[in-house]
Amino acid sequence: MVKKRFEELLNTAKLRLLKMHYTSNSGHLGGNFSCIDALMTLHHRIMTSEDRFILSKGHSAGAWYVTLWSLGKLQDLDLDSFSKEDTLLPGHPSGKGIPDLHFSTGSLGHGPSLAAGMALAAKQKKLDRQIYCLCSDGEWQEGSCWEALIFSIHHRLNNLTILIDQNGLQGFGTTQDIISCHNLTSRITSFGAEVQYIDGHDISQIENALRNISLESPRVIILNTVKGKGLHFSGTLESHYLPLSEEQYQSAHLKITAEQEK
Amino acid sequence: MRNSFAKAVITQCNQEEYFFLTGDLGFMALEEVQNSFQNRFINAGVAEQNMVGVAAGLAQEGFKVFVYSIAPFCYARPFEQIRNDICLNNLPVCLVGNGGGYAYGHMGPTHHALEDCAAMNALGVRVLVPAFNEDISVMLNELSAPTYLRLGYDVRPKETDIFEYAAWREILQGKRGAIAALGPLAGLAWQALLDIPVNDRPSVWAVTEFDETKIPTVFWKQIAEKPLFVIEEHVAAGGLGMHLALAMAHHKIQTSDFIHRYALRYPTGRFGSQEFHRVQCGLDAKGILTMITGATYGS
Numbered sequence: 001m002v003k004k005r006f007e008e009l010l011n012t013a014k015l016r017l018l019k020m021h022y023t024s025n026s027g028h029l030g031g032n033f034s035c036i037d038a039l040m041t042l043h044h045r046i047m048t049s050e051d052r053f054i055l056s057k058g059h060s061a062g063a064w065y066v067t068l069w070s071l072g073k074l075q076d077l078d079l080d081s082f083s084k085e086d087t088l089l090p091g092h093p094s095g096k097g098i099p100d101l102h103f104s105t106g107s108l109g110h111g112p113s114l115a116a117g118m119a120l121a122a123k124q125k126k127l128d129r130q131i132y133c134l135c136s137d138g139e140w141q142e143g144s145c146w147e148a149l150i151f152s153i154h155h156r157l158n159n160l161t162i163l164i165d166q167n168g169l170q171g172f173g174t175t176q177d178i179i180s181c182h183n184l185t186s187r188i189t190s191f192g193a194e195v196q197y198i199d200g201h202d203i204s205q206i207e208n209a210l211r212n213i214s215l216e217s218p219r220v221i222i223l224n225t226v227k228g229k230g231l232h233f234s235g236t237l238e239s240h241y242l243p244l245s246e247e248q249y250q251s252a253h254l255k256i257t258a259e260q261e262k
Numbered sequence: 263m264r265n266s267f268a269k270a271v272i273t274q275c276n277q278e279e280y281f282f283l284t285g286d287l288g289f290m291a292l293e294e295v296q297n298s299f300q301n302r303f304i305n306a307g308v309a310e311q312n313m314v315g316v317a318a319g320l321a322q323e324g325f326k327v328f329v330y331s332i333a334p335f336c337y338a339r340p341f342e343q344i345r346n347d348i349c350l351n352n353l354p355v356c357l358v359g360n361g362g363g364y365a366y367g368h369m370g371p372t373h374h375a376l377e378d379c380a381a382m383n384a385l386g387v388r389v390l391v392p393a394f395n396e397d398i399s400v401m402l403n404e405l406s407a408p409t410y411l412r413l414g415y416d417v418r419p420k421e422t423d424i425f426e427y428a429a430w431r432e433i434l435q436g437k438r439g440a441i442a443a444l445g446p447l448a449g450l451a452w453q454a455l456l457d458i459p460v461n462d463r464p465s466v467w468a469v470t471e472f473d474e475t476k477i478p479t480v481f482w483k484q485i486a487e488k489p490l491f492v493i494e495e496h497v498a499a500g501g502l503g504m505h506l507a508l509a510m511a512h513h514k515i516q517t518s519d520f521i522h523r524y525a526l527r528y529p530t531g532r533f534g535s536q537e538f539h540r541v542q543c544g545l546d547a548k549g550i551l552t553m554i555t556g557a558t559y560g561s
Contacts, residue, residue: 094350102322104350107342113312114347117319124281124302125323144343147312155304 007203009070010040011260014230015253016079017066022249024083026091030228030239032063034167034200035134038223039067041206042132042163050129052118054102056111057136057165058092065089065098073099109142111135112162116152119160119218134163138170141179146191152218153192160218161210162193165200167227169237185222193220200225230255263413263446264291264360266395271328272298274402281320285310285331287360292330314340317355318347326354326405332366333359333375337382337410348408349385356405357382362391362412362445363495363525367535374539375412376525379444380500382410383472391445393431393468394418400427401470414495418449419456429471430478436465439489439517440481441554444469444502447493447545454547455554464491464554469502474509482515489519491553493545498524521553 014036021029035057047053055064065082068074074089081087088097092106103114115133122129139145152160164184168175176182189195194214198205200223209221228239231252244252268291271282276298283306284292296303306313310331317327329336336359337344348355359375366373379389387408390401395416418424418433425431430442434452441464443451448468455463465484490510492503503522510517526543533539540546544553 103318104346107346109311110315110343110347113315113343114319114322116312117316117321118323119319120304120316121320121323121325124325144309144311144315147309148315151306151309151312151316 003203006040006044008260009044010037010203011256013040013066013070014256016069017062018244018249018252018256020066020079020082021062022244023080025243026062026083027241027243028059028062028091029231029244030169030233031057031060031136031165031167033229033231033234033239034225034227035060035165035223036063036066037201037203037229038163038165038206039063039134040070041203042210043067043071045207046210047130047132050127052102052115052129052131053100054111054115054118054131054133055093055105056115056133057108057139058104058106059136060134060165061089061091061093064093068099108136108139109144112145112148112152115160115162116148116155116157119152119157120155122159123157129159131160132163133161134165136170137164137166137168137175137181137184138178140164140184141181149188149191149193149218156216157218158214158216161221162218163221163223165225166222167225169227169235169240171240173237188220188222193217195220195222197222197224201229230259263392263395263398263416266416267358267398267411267413268292268295270399270402271295274399275326275328278302279324279326280328281317281325282328283313283317283330285313285329285335287331310335310339311343314343314355314357315347318343318351318353321348321353321355322351326356328356328358330358330360332373333361333378333412334373337375337378341381344382344387344408345385349387352407354406354408356409356411357387358411358413360413362414364536364539365414367537367539368533370533371528376495376527377497377500378410378412379472379496379502383500383505389472391470393443393445393448393470394424396424397427397470412445414446416449417446417453419453422452428478429469429473429476430481431468431470432465432480433468434463434466435460436463437461439464439491439519440484441466441491441493441550442469442502442506443467444494444496447495450545450547451493451550454550458554464489472502472505474505474512477509482513485517486515487518489521490517491521491523493523493550494525495540495543495545496525497527498522523549523553
């Protein structure tokens with residue numbers, strides 16, 4: 001019953017995300033729909049009020065804003081202003097008006113280090129606090145991610161969890177074609193982190209992976225996802241950039257609603 | 263100055279709220295800091311972007327954090343982390359750049375920091391350029407916002423005492439205009455002008471902060487209709503000379519001369535010690551004397 005209710009809430013969030021991007025005529029839908037399952041599961045089923053979250057893939061701000069909305073931390077009026085003039089919710093999260101925002105993100109490769117610093121601070125203060133950081137897969141072409149990984153493993157930051165939304169597409173092609181960035185699991189494992197590779201759209205798998213406590217090292221959870229999951233342009237590069245037409249919006253709305261009614 | 267810095271850090275900042283991060287530098291200088299800070303001292307390795315990001319994470323959780331490296335590795339390599347992670351959140355992180363200007367001389371241009379103050383000023387970081395060893399302990403009293411501390415060498419005349427700290431300090435009196443010297447060059451100018459009669463020399467001002475509001479009225483009076491000399495081991499773009507020219511425009515100050523000596527980068531394409539590069543830029547003692555003589559008496 002609880003699971004059923006969460007799935008209903010998840011679909012409601014997806015519809016709200018769809019509407020928000022449609023009314024603001026914003027792109028980046030693909031990366032939002034590839035990670036919203038993980039974001040919702042993490043925030044609703046795992047995180048406590050003590051924990052911290054950093055959205056390193058700042059271009060998925062929409063999915064995170066909607067997640068905060070689903071938690072009652074943002075209002076409809078806030079979402080209505082998304083990516084418009086005089087908004088608190090820009091296309092990449094920034095500023096002081098967003099609840100639970102710790103850092104302005106959008107330039108890739110920053111989150112893992114910031115999260116490592118927060119994890120170190122929690123350890124120094126002897127707090128029972130978990131730090132979560134969501135990255136994109138293309139983001140791991142940034143050297144700073146690997147710097148942070150080395151640091152986190154060396155300092156045994158087992159209160160740190162890095163999630164990687166591996167949807168396989170980046171700005172101008174696939175991660176595999178552009179810079180052979182597809183085998184993240186083996187690469188990160190070789191650095192000494194505990195890596196789990198799961199279906200990033202399977203709620204049970206996400207929840208189980210997040211509950212799988214690490215004893216020695218930071219955890220990395222690689223989410224095998226589909227960019228623009230559930231949308232007409234899922235799995236294509238168009239989903240990285242293009243906003244929705246009226247027809248595409250209605251079609252996607254019907255599709256998600258049908259999913260909800262199953 | 264780094265030994266004075268290390269002593270001041272241990273004396274004033276060895277508290278639970280402070281962390282000290284270094285990018286694998288500090289041999290024969292930071293050992294005592296490491297011993298004192300224990301697990302709050304972290305050698306983050308040769309990974310400056312991560313070091314600054316980690317510092318931001320710590321600071322966001324309430325710690326005050328030092329980030330130490332050779333100057334260019336401190337401000338240039340992790341520039342975006344400073345901009346996005348520290349400055350956008352106005353976090354209390356003190357970036358400590360050892361070896362400002364040409365101080366790493368023979369190490370070559372990759373180790374010089376000639377545009378650091380401009381870069382940090384542009385981000386809204388508070389830039390501090392101590393002129394004398396004693397300045398550092400005063401500067402460490404106030405670390406509540408993004409700060410860049412540029413360390414060099416205190417070269418003031420031997421056995422001289424300095425006046426109480428101020429961002430603009432007159433350290434040598436003179437009657438013919440004024441020299442505004444950025445950081446350690448003030449000590450060099452002091453030494454160079456000691457034997458010139460007071461009526462024939464400009465006063466020497468040690469400038470350690472760029473904040474225009476801290477320029478005292480007496481300085482403006484000294485340079486009105488008289489020569490102003492600006493010396494800095496920093497490129498002209500965004501340096502003390504530009505800041506001062508803007509401040510003069512704001513205050514409607516007219517001088518008889520505005521003579522600016524600054525880092526010319528590498529005009530001959532050859533490299534050497536800090537002294538070698540200072541000579542090339544006219545920033546050595548002889549060059550300063552020539553500059554003063556030419557402007558004071560005409561030629």
